[in-house]
Each structure stands twice: as structure tokens, then as C-alpha cells.
Amino acid sequence: MTDKTAGGDVRLAGISKHYGSFTAVHPLDLTIPQGSFFALLGASGCGKTTTLRMIAGLEEPSTGTVSLGDSEVTHLPPYKRPVNTVFQSYALFPHLNIYENVAFGLRRRGIKSVKKQVDDMLELVELGQFAQRKPHQLSGGQQQRVAVARALINHPQVLLLDEPLGALDLKLRRQMQLELKRIQTEVGITFVHVTHDQEEAMTMADTVAVMNGGRVEQLGAPAELYENPKTTFVANFLGTSNLIEAEVLEAGGSDVTVSSAGATLRLPAARCSTTPKAGGKLLVGVRPEKMSLVHADEEDTVAAGRNKVRGTIAASSFIGVSTQYVIDSPVCPELEVYVQNIERDARLAPGAEVVLHWNPEHTFGLDAAQDIDAGIETVEEGA
Amino acid sequence: MTATAAPPVAGTVTEPPVHKASLRKRLVPYWLLLPGILWLLVFFVLPMVYQASTSVQTGSLEEGFKVTWHFQTYWDALTEYYPQFLRSLLYAGTATVLCLLLGYPLAYLIAFKAGRWRNLLLVLVIAPFFTSFLIRTLAWKTILADGGPVVEVLNALHVLDVTSWLGMTEGERVLATPLAVVCGLTYNFLPFMILPLYTSLERIDTRLHEAAGDLYARPSTTFRKVTFPLSMPGVVSGTLLTFIPASGDYVNAELLGSTDTRMIGNVIQSQYLRILDYPTAAALSFILMAIVLIMVTIYIRRAGTEDLV
Numbered sequence: 001m002t003d004k005t006a007g008g009d010v011r012l013a014g015i016s017k018h019y020g021s022f023t024a025v026h027p028l029d030l031t032i033p034q035g036s037f038f039a040l041l042g043a044s045g046c047g048k049t050t051t052l053r054m055i056a057g058l059e060e061p062s063t064g065t066v067s068l069g070d071s072e073v074t075h076l077p078p079y080k081r082p083v084n085t086v087f088q089s090y091a092l093f094p095h096l097n098i099y100e101n102v103a104f105g106l107r108r109r110g111i112k113s114v115k116k117q118v119d120d121m122l123e124l125v126e127l128g129q130f131a132q133r134k135p136h137q138l139s140g141g142q143q144q145r146v147a148v149a150r151a152l153i154n155h156p157q158v159l160l161l162d163e164p165l166g167a168l169d170l171k172l173r174r175q176m177q178l179e180l181k182r183i184q185t186e187v188g189i190t191f192v193h194v195t196h197d198q199e200e201a202m203t204m205a206d207t208v209a210v211m212n213g214g215r216v217e218q219l220g221a222p223a224e225l226y227e228n229p230k231t232t233f234v235a236n237f238l239g240t241s242n243l244i245e246a247e248v249l250e251a252g253g254s255d256v257t258v259s260s261a262g263a264t265l266r267l268p269a270a271r272c273s274t275t276p277k278a279g280g281k282l283l284v285g286v287r288p289e290k291m292s293l294v295h296a297d298e299e300d301t302v303a304a305g306r307n308k309v310r311g312t313i314a315a316s317s318f319i320g321v322s323t324q325y326v327i328d329s330p331v332c333p334e335l336e337v338y339v340q341n342i343e344r345d346a347r348l349a350p351g352a353e354v355v356l357h358w359n360p361e362h363t364f365g366l367d368a369a370q371d372i373d374a375g376i377e378t379v380e381e382g383a
Numbered sequence: 384m385t386a387t388a389a390p391p392v393a394g395t396v397t398e399p400p401v402h403k404a405s406l407r408k409r410l411v412p413y414w415l416l417l418p419g420i421l422w423l424l425v426f427f428v429l430p431m432v433y434q435a436s437t438s439v440q441t442g443s444l445e446e447g448f449k450v451t452w453h454f455q456t457y458w459d460a461l462t463e464y465y466p467q468f469l470r471s472l473l474y475a476g477t478a479t480v481l482c483l484l485l486g487y488p489l490a491y492l493i494a495f496k497a498g499r500w501r502n503l504l505l506v507l508v509i510a511p512f513f514t515s516f517l518i519r520t521l522a523w524k525t526i527l528a529d530g531g532p533v534v535e536v537l538n539a540l541h542v543l544d545v546t547s548w549l550g551m552t553e554g555e556r557v558l559a560t561p562l563a564v565v566c567g568l569t570y571n572f573l574p575f576m577i578l579p580l581y582t583s584l585e586r587i588d589t590r591l592h593e594a595a596g597d598l599y600a601r602p603s604t605t606f607r608k609v610t611f612p613l614s615m616p617g618v619v620s621g622t623l624l625t626f627i628p629a630s631g632d633y634v635n636a637e638l639l640g641s642t643d644t645r646m647i648g649n650v651i652q653s654q655y656l657r658i659l660d661y662p663t664a665a666a667l668s669f670i671l672m673a674i675v676l677i678m679v680t681i682y683i684r685r686a687g688t689e690d691l692v
Contacts, residue, residue, distance in 0.1 A: 056597060057596075057597075058593050058596070058597070077596065077601075078593070078596040078597050079596045079597070079598075079599045079600055079601050080599075083597075084597055084598065085593075085594070085597045087590055087593070087594055089588070089590060091588065091590040091591050091593065091594035092594075093591060093594070093595075093609060094591075094613070095609075095612045095613055104595070104598045104600075104608075105598035105599055108598060108599040108600045108604060109599050150598065151597075151598075154598070154599070
């Protein structure tokens with residue numbers, strides 16, 4: 001990430017933003033490689049939009065610098081930055097028609113013959129026949145595409161997207177996600193996308209930075225973040241995690257052995273974000289879809305070497321492709337398990353005694369000094 | 384009992400109330416309109432009809448007035464008093480332009496920059512209304528009095544040289560000159576300009592300013608291309624609310640002006656109350672109304688605000 005060969009990287013060095021005594025963004029270092037699709041993911045108020053606005057020039061950082069490629073732009077006003085924004089509410093000019101909205105940036109830079117470019121851009125976002133309409137005569141999805149076209153036509157070094165899909169319904173949002181991804185691949189411009197929707201961030205972005213309380217909690221490729229969360233916030237905010245409080249029995253080798261409520265579990269030392277010490281505490285995490293479920297009568301069918309936990313089914317919900325179970329277990333009162341509906345065992349109903357088992361390789365370890373519930377409420381709020 | 388439960392019977396039973404309810408619903412707007420319509424009928428339409436008939440009457444106060452369809456009155460009134468008409472339009476127009484120039488920056492400031500002072504500033508804009516129009520105008524007599532501080536300062540700064548070159552003042556006087564009348568009109572109608580301007584500026588989403596800046600518009604261009612066009616409804620209604628009453632005003636010319644600054648309002652007033660020539664006064668009123676209507680229509684057409692609102 002510190003590679004400086006690419007000329008168009010966005011580099012944030014120690015930028016922070018305070019409003020009075022409130023710190024919206026803590027000093028932050030971030031390099032966004034040229035041509036990447038980068039997502040800033042977090043709940044509302046986590047500082048992601050403020051970070052975006054500092055790149056756009058709409059907000060001046062309290063400390064630190066913003067650089068685009070080789071030039072520092074920290075104190076340049078927005079109209080002098082080679083950066084364009086797709087605003088959350090689109091902010092289309094209501095008194096101008098679609099054509100003039102899209103041509104706005106070109107005209108401001110003194111380009112006289114804009115027709116060809118505007119027509120091409122409207123074609124790219126499939127709005128050719130709407131050129132003469134006013135923004136309020138268009139649907140939400142169409143307005144969103146105008147906002148993208150209006151920004152992209154300027155060939156910015158970086159396109160900033162501030163929750164651009166937030167106002168659209170679910171189906172349209174999925175469609176626009178693919179659309180935006182297609183456009184990004186086509187034009188090759190760096191996209192910085194702010195969103196609170198973890199699924200959106202994971203489907204669209206090459207790199208995701210998860211923000212919480214004005215800090216970047218973790219940064220990486222979506223799969224990397226999902227498989228190896230480094231904090232409880234990331235583990236809970238991206239998808240669902242089962243976190244088990246455990247005591248470390250043995251550490252030092254390639255595997256760590258822990259115990260929780262009588263169950264002995266193993267996990268790879270490489271997947272611990274902290275250095276476990278024998279006798280210390282550790283949060284053991286596993287994703288619901290990595291776990292398997294058998295009735296307690298068939299415990300002996302579970303292969304040796306797998307992590308095993310006993311429990312009782314507290315609730316189950318059938319959702320077609322899978323069944324989601326909530327297991328009341330001594331290690332954790334609410335373990336979630338997703339089981340593919342390949343063969344359904346009729347005995348697996350609420351109240352049934354079950355055994356959960358999973359491959360120790362699929363277990364990750366987190367520092368036990370954190371809030372185990374961090375990031376949980378925000379997921380529900382965002383969904 | 385079983386029959387009433389059958390669908391066809393139930394249908395016929397429920398239909399009439401539905402119909403009645405919808406009829407009552409349809410009448411609601413008319414009931415709401417009624418008080419306003421009655422008021423306008425009694426205090427606007429009837430006087431208008433009465434005035435229209437007065438304007439085509441002949442006669443005198445002693446012999447009584449009769450409707451003789453004497454349209455000549457209109458022509459005579461227009462030819463005799465056209466200087467006052469022109470003066471009214473000139474003064475009202477100048478005052479409107481001044482109101483716009485003074486009011487726009489103020490409305491802009493209140494809408495976008497005032498922060499927590501916004502409400503206080505708005506109250507201050509309306510504060511003059513707490514005293515009567517007449518008293519405020521009389522106060523200007525003192526403010527602009529000969530040898531008073533305002534006149535002294537304007538004189539020292541050679542402003543009066545410029546205004547007298549423009550024909551708006553004479554010598555070292557401000558009172559009883561066109562300048563005084565225009566100042567009075569500007570002052571008295573300024574809130575009518577500021578409030579609509581403020582309302583339409585305040586409605587503008589500040590994110591549009593950000594979007595314009597993001598799209599390479601410097602602040603001055605943002606104002607020209609985004610803010611001002613979007614405030615046009617306020618500009619139009621503000622200028623109308625200023626120009627229309629100002630062109631018919633007579634208080635400012637009466638109190639702050641002289642016989643050389645008489646506006647059409649003064650003529651109408653004296654025709655009615657001193658000369659007692661009712662037909663001429665009524666005809667003048669209708670001519671003024673027609674002129675203002677024509678000007679306003681042209682103005683609204685040209686400003687093209689229909690598709691802004």
C-alpha cells in the first residue's frame with residue numbers, strides 16, 4: 001500500500017477532522033491505489049462521509065494532508081480539484097435539464113463543444129432519450145445515473161460516491177451496483193465509495209476500509225475482511241460471527257487450544273489477531289455457515305479433530321436455500337448456524353439436543369479485551 | 384336475515400351512503416372557499432363594479448352623477464396626468480431596483496450565513512411593521528431634514544452633487560426632492576422584497592452549492608448559474624410586491640416630496656377628496672391598474688418563472 005510508483009493514487013496522510021470538541025475522524029493514513037474500487041464502510045456517524053468530503057475539498061481537514069498523485073490538494077477549493085462527487089441526494093440542478101446537468105462541469109471548464117461528449121455519456125448511462133427532461137421528471141434510479149454521468153463526464157482522477165444507492169429500493173440497488181461496477185471497469189477511474197451496506201461494499205469494492213468511531217478498524221479485500229476479521233466490530237459488522245469467550249490452555253505451536261464451558265476447541269495461531277498466552281483469555285470466532293449440525297444421538301459420526309460444541313436448538317427459521325438455527329449452548333447462549341437444505345433432518349426442531357462441529361481451520365481468534373457486541377446493533381439499523 | 388347477507392342485497396344497501404359521502408367530500412373545497420369568496424365579493428368585486436360605473440359617469444356633486452358612458456374621461460385623464468403616471472412608474476421602478484440591490488444580499492446572508500442569528504435578523508426585518516406606516520414615513524421627514532446630519536454627511540461626501548446632477552435633488556436639500564420620495568418608498572417596501580427573497584433562497588438545498596463547486600464552478604459562477612436562477616421565484620414575487628404598491632403609493636410623495644414630485648396616487652387622492660371629481664379619479668385608478676397589469680404580465684412572461692415553481 002506504500003508503493004508510490006502509481007501516479008494517481010489518493011494519499012491521505014494523518015488527516016483528521018474535529019468539530020469543536022467532537023472528533024469526527026481520528027488521524028488517518030490511507031492510500032487508495034489508482035484505478036481501484038475502494039469502499040469506506042461503516043455505520044452512520046463513523047466518519048466515512050467526512051473522510052470523503054475531505055478528499056472532495058468540501059471539508060477542510062483539521063490536521064494532515066490530502067494528495068492526488070504527486071500534487072498536494074489539502075487546501076485547494078473543490079472547484080480546483082480533479083475530483084468529482086456523486087452526492088447522496090444526487091444534488092441535481094432542478095432548474096436545468098438532464099443535458100445541461102451533465103454538461104455543467106464541461107462548460108465551467110470553458111469547453112465549448114460539449115454535445116458529442118454529453119450524448120456519449122448519456123448513452124453510457126442509457127438515458128439518451130431523457131436529455132430534455134428536468135430532474136424531477138425522472139425516477140430515483142434515473143436521477144442516480146444522471147448524477148454519475150454528470151460526475152464521470154469530467155474524467156476525474158477520482159470519483160467519490162457518497163452513499164449513492166441509499167435512496168433506491170433493494171432490487172434497483174442490486175442492479176445499480178452491477179452497473180456502477182461495469183462503468184468503473186470500463187472507464188478505469190478510481191472510485192471511492194462510501195456506504196453503510198456491507199453487502200454493497202463487498203460486492204463492489206476491491207478494497208474495503210471498515211470505519212468505526214472515526215477510525216479505520218481494518219482494511220483489506222472483502223474476502224480477507226470476512227474470513228479474518230481483526231476486531232469484534234469487523235467480525236460482527238461484516239456478516240454474522242459467533243464469538244465464544246474462551247480460556248487459552250495451550251499456545252506457542254501452530255495451533256492454539258482453548259477451553260470454554262468444558263468444550264475444548266482448537267484454532268490456527270496464524271488466525272489470531274492477538275498473541276494468545278496460556279492462561280489468558282481469547283475470543284474464538286466462527287462464521288455461521290462454516291458450522292455443521294447433527295442430532296446429539298449421532299455425535300459419534302462427527303469426524304475426529306473437528307471442534308465440537310453441544311447445545312439445544314432454541315429457534316429455527318426455514319429460508320429456502322438454507323435453514324438458520326439459533327443454538328443455546330453452554331459456550332454461548334445464542335450460536336447461529338446456517339445449514340444448507342440438502343437433506344433435512346426432521347429431528348432438528350426447537351428443543352432438540354444437537355452437536356455443532358466445524359473444521360478448526362475455520363476458526364479465528366480475537367483479543368478478549370474488546371466489547372464482544374461491537375458492531376451488532378449497527379448492522380440491524382443499516383439493514 | 385339470510386337475504387340481507389347475500390351479496391347483491393348487501394351491495395344495494397351499501398351503495399347510497401358511499402355516494403353521499405363522496406358528494407359531501409366533493410363539496411368541502413367549496414365550503415372552504417366560501418368565506419373568502421364572500422369577502423372578496425363584498426370588498427373587491429362590488430367596489431370595482433361601482434368604480435367602473437363611476438368612471439363613465441358625468442355630472443357634478445350638486446346635480447348628482449349619471450352614467451352616460453362618457454369614455455372621454457379616460458382619454459382626458461391620461462393626457463392631462465401622464466407626467467404623474469410616468470413619474471410613478473419611474474419612482475416605483477427605481478425604488479424596486481434599490482430594494483432588490485439592498486434586499487438580495489441581506490436575504491442571502493440570512494438564508495445561508497446567519498446561523499443562529501437567522502431568526503433575530505428576520506424579526507428585525509419585520510420590526511418596522513410594529514409601528515405604523517405613517518409614523519415611519521414622518522420619521523424620515525426628520526431624518527432627511529434640511530441641515531440635519533444625514534444631509535450634512537451626504538453633502539460632505541459630495542453625494543448630493545451626483546444626485547442633483549441626476550436631477551434627484553436640488554442644492555443642499557434632500558427633503559421635498561425625488562430622492563426623498565424614492566428613499567421613503569425603498570425603505571417602506573424593503574421588507575416586502577426581503578421576505579420572498581429569503582423564502583426562495585432558504586429553500587435552495589445547500590448541497591447544490593457543493594455540487595456546483597465540485598463541478599468546477601467558482602463561488603461567483605455558482606451564484607450566477609445556480610443560486611440566482613433558483614431564487615428567481617423570490618425575485619419575481621419580491622419585485623411585484625414592491626413595485627405594485629409603490630406605483631400606487633401617495634403617502635411618501637405627500638410627506639417627503641413637493642408639488643414637483645406628485646405621483647399618480649396623489650392625483651387620485653386629491654381628485655377624490657379635494658376636487659371631488661369622482662369620474663376622473665375612478666378613470667385614473669383604472670388606467671393605473673391596466674398599466675400595472677400589462678407591465679406585470681410582460682415581466683412574468685419574460686422572467687419565465689412558470690417552470691421554476
